[in-house]
Structure formats: C-alpha cells, structure tokens
Amino acid sequence: MQFPERFSNLPEYAFPRMRALLDEHAGGGNVIHMSIGEPRHPMPDFVGELLERHAGEFAKYPPNEGTAGLRSSITRWIGRRFNVELDPELHVVPINGSREGLFNAALALLPERKAGDVPIALMPNPFYQVYSVGAIMAQAEPMFVAANEETGFLPDYANLPKDVLDRVAIAFVCSPSNPQGGVASSEYWAELLRLAEAHDFVIFADECYSEVYRNTPPIGALEVAKNIGADPERLVVFHSLSKRSNLPGLRSGFIAAGPKTIALTKKLRAYSGAPLPLPIQHVSEAVWGDERHVNLSRKLYQEKYVVVDEIMGDVPEYHPPSAGFFLWLPVWDGEAMALKIWKNTGVRVLPGAYLSRPTAEGDPGAGYLRVALVAEINEMRTGLEAIRACL
Ligand SMILES: Cc1ncc(COP(=O)(O)O)c(C=O)c1O
Incomplete structure (x- = not known):
C-alpha cells in the first residue's frame, strides 16, 4: 500500500523522526523529556x-x-x-x-x-x-x-x-x-x-x-x-x-x-x-x-521564563520567548546538537528542522532546537543546564 501521490512527499512526523535519530544511542543520564509540548501544570480541580x-x-x-x-x-x-x-x-x-x-x-x-x-x-x-x-x-x-x-x-x-x-x-x-x-x-x-x-x-x-x-x-x-x-x-x-x-x-x-x-x-x-x-x-x-486556574498556570510559566533567561541569556542570538512554552534555541545544526545533548546528558529535545521545510532560500528550522518548557521547574532547570553545558 502507498499513500496517494499528494501525500508522497510528506516527511515522517516530527516525533517518530526524533525517536529514529536518538533511540539508536543510549541516553547519557537520567532521561528528561523536553521535546513534546504536552502541558504538565495542574488541570482545573473541578x-x-x-x-x-x-x-x-x-x-x-x-x-x-x-x-x-x-x-x-x-x-x-x-x-x-x-x-x-x-x-x-x-x-x-x-x-x-x-x-x-x-x-x-x-x-x-x-x-x-x-x-x-x-x-x-x-x-x-x-x-x-x-x-x-x-x-x-x-x-x-x-x-x-x-x-x-x-x-x-x-x-x-x-x-x-x-x-x-x-x-x-x-x-x-x-x-x-x-x-x-x-x-x-x-x-x-x-x-x-x-x-x-x-x-x-x-x-x-x-x-x-x-x-x-x-x-x-x-x-x-x-x-x-x-x-x-x-x-x-x-x-x-x-x-x-x-x-x-x-x-x-x-x-x-x-x-x-x-x-x-x-x-x-x-x-x-x-x-x-x-x-x-x-x-x-x-x-x-x-x-x-x-480564569483562576489559567492565572495560576501562567504564573508558573512566568517563573520558568526567568529561569530560561538566566541559563540561556548569554547564548549568541538567544531570543527570549515572549509567549508560549517553547524555547527556540539557535545552535547551528539542530539535528547534530539534539543527538549530542541526548548522548551526553539524557535530555531529549526536538531538532528544529523536524518542524520546518527546506525551501530555495534555505531551511529556517535547521539551525535550531525546540525545547519544551513543560516539566516541573526544577526538572526544567536541570534539563536546561545540561543543554547549556553542551552548546
Ligand atoms: C501551534 C499549535 N496549533 C495547534 C495545536 C493543536 O492543539 P490542540 O489540538 O490540542 O488544541 C498545537 C498543539 O501542539 C500547536 O502547537
């Protein structure tokens, strides 16, 4: 069975692609997931x-x-x-x-x-x-x-x-x-x-x-x-x-x-x-x-932005995210860096190119990593410090 032609150029979805890249190698430490943007703050209690x-x-x-x-x-x-x-x-x-x-x-x-x-x-x-x-x-x-x-x-x-x-x-x-x-x-x-x-x-x-x-x-x-x-x-x-x-x-x-x-x-x-x-x-x-639960969750993200700036602030071309819960980190070669980070530290991040497409002008995702800031703040800090040490 094959896809119809209109889907024939569809790349593998980002997460299976990431697993194929990383899972051939052992992680270099306690695994910290910073690839998937799945919110982990508490849902409303009612x-x-x-x-x-x-x-x-x-x-x-x-x-x-x-x-x-x-x-x-x-x-x-x-x-x-x-x-x-x-x-x-x-x-x-x-x-x-x-x-x-x-x-x-x-x-x-x-x-x-x-x-x-x-x-x-x-x-x-x-x-x-x-x-x-x-x-x-x-x-x-x-x-x-x-x-x-x-x-x-x-x-x-x-x-x-x-x-x-x-x-x-x-x-x-x-x-x-x-x-x-x-x-x-x-x-x-x-x-x-x-x-x-x-x-x-x-x-x-x-x-x-x-x-x-x-x-x-x-x-x-x-x-x-x-x-x-x-x-x-x-x-x-x-x-x-x-x-x-x-x-x-x-x-x-x-x-x-x-x-x-x-x-x-x-x-x-x-x-x-x-x-x-x-x-x-x-x-x-x-x-x-x-809105109560929304305000509480936002406050947690706002605390996380401070930690991100503190750890990544001196990375060349670092742009503090204004919103959302991702860090779009410039690293020159996103795929090579995601692999290095996994092998050296056990942190899993997504190569930016898995979210972009190459065009005649180049691939605007290729030089980036996407880092999800969803983990509990101390775990997130540990993950970010590990990433920072690899850059
Ligand atoms: C930019 C963007 N749009 C839409 C969605 C879809 O979210 P949902 O279908 O859970 O509302 C996501 C989920 O990650 C997203 O990042």
Whole structure:
C-alpha cells in the first residue's frame, strides 16, 4: 500500500523522526523529556467531579454545533479576553481541539481554483504540521514562508509577489507562535487583514497559546479585526483548552469566525465531523468560564521564563520567548546538537528542522532546537543546564 501521490512527499512526523535519530544511542543520564509540548501544570480541580456528574450523557449523541451553554461560555470568554461581542448562535463552533479544527476548516473553505490556478495556502516556516496536511488534503499548494529572526519570527506575507498573493486562498498565522514564541502585534494583524481584503483570501489565526505569555496578553486577531472594521469573513480564529487549561487530553477548542464561514464549517461537520461528547461539552463550558486556574498556570510559566533567561541569556542570538512554552534555541545544526545533548546528558529535545521545510532560500528550522518548557521547574532547570553545558 502507498499513500496517494499528494501525500508522497510528506516527511515522517516530527516525533517518530526524533525517536529514529536518538533511540539508536543510549541516553547519557537520567532521561528528561523536553521535546513534546504536552502541558504538565495542574488541570482545573473541578474537571473530575463535573465529568462524573454528566457521565450518563455519554449515552446520547451530542449536538454537532455544541450546546447552547458551551457556545455562550465561549463567547463570554471572547468578550472578556478580547473585548469582542460575538453571537453564540452564529459566530462560534466547538471543535475537538484546534488541530482537528484547523484541518476541517481548511477542507471546508479552500476552493478548487483561485485566480484561474491551484490555490495557495500560505504558512509560516517552521509551522504546526497540520497546516500543510489540511492544505494538501484540499488539493491546495502549501507555500512555506520563513518566520525567522529577520521577520520577527512571523511570516512576512506582505512581501510576496502580487501573482502569488492573488492565488492565496488561506494564510495561516500562529500567534503566539509555536515554536518561536513570537507574538503578532496589532499592526501585523491589521496589515494582514488589509492584504487579505486586497487579494481576497482568508486568514486562519491559530491562537491556541494566547493565554501563556510573559508580560502583556497578546492581542487577538478578532480584536484587531473589530477595531479596523474588517470584514468578519476574512478571519477564522482557533482556540483550545489544551494549553490554556492544561487539558490536552480533553480535545476541546473552538473556531470563531464570520457567520457565513461558521455556517459552512457547521454544514460540513454535520456530515463528517466528530462532535464533542456531551460530558466534555459540559466540562468545557465550565473551564472557559474559569480564569483562576489559567492565572495560576501562567504564573508558573512566568517563573520558568526567568529561569530560561538566566541559563540561556548569554547564548549568541538567544531570543527570549515572549509567549508560549517553547524555547527556540539557535545552535547551528539542530539535528547534530539534539543527538549530542541526548548522548551526553539524557535530555531529549526536538531538532528544529523536524518542524520546518527546506525551501530555495534555505531551511529556517535547521539551525535550531525546540525545547519544551513543560516539566516541573526544577526538572526544567536541570534539563536546561545540561543543554547549556553542551552548546
Ligand atoms: C501551534 C499549535 N496549533 C495547534 C495545536 C493543536 O492543539 P490542540 O489540538 O490540542 O488544541 C498545537 C498543539 O501542539 C500547536 O502547537
């Protein structure tokens, strides 16, 4: 059996690739996992009880569009966090985590043709891997646009040639960005929204790290769109409880967008989507309504940023992450360095190139390591000191 041709160039996924690189060798010390971005701070303490209370509802088919309670809890959160009023009936749809939503929204919204040609899906390079597969699945052409130090770790789409921009149907942006920890400013979003209007494309804003930040809450694309009076159909925003609430296993997030976009997404999901089980919808409703656990978790990340700066501050070209829970560490050769660190210390980190694609201009991930700052702070410190000693 073989993949159909459109998937034939898909590299092995990042984590099996890392295992193939490292597991041929013994680790040089107590194993510390700093590769996978799985949150490890406590989840909200009320989840278990609520799940138990609603467990009987696993016996029912859940509504595709989400319960009214969940949708209202989501729009109230958007109102508090971004100062944007949305209609829970029209503007949001719950999803099984942002990965599923990004994939299915791309299927629902990518056209067959754009400007008389195959449509382009722009994505930052490096990027969260589902962006490319969503684009390929819909038979669009993924285009990888460097998001490196020179571009402020966000893709500079405005500088692409006009004929390329005219073929763009979707532009993915991740802010705060995984892996670089960059944050899009309000000017960045405003310029991109204008570009989307001028070239008739839709922005997919992946904001699943929006609640993990150092100082100031990152501005949301929804807020900027409202402030500049952008067409609401230009923007599709993705959020998740995985990082905000340390519930990656709950598989719960939402899409917020203009009413036409949401109607199309819901229509396709009615055929092929997997709605969130009802007990999960009840839990999610309560979790979006609570900020206490989010503030506690953020405080732990803020303490971690201080430790990261202290240990890595003198690494040449070190960029302190502004948000998110990754360190994007410049090391010249990410693969060789990940292997050296594993062999010398037992710390497992991900070569940056496993999250990027080589292009004619080079591979913007090749000289980096992605280090996940998810472990308990003392374990994280031990891991970072071990990495530092290898550089
Ligand atoms: C940038 C980015 N987007 C989306 C996701 C998907 O998260 P989830 O599906 O758990 O919401 C992740 C998870 O690591 C991510 O890093």
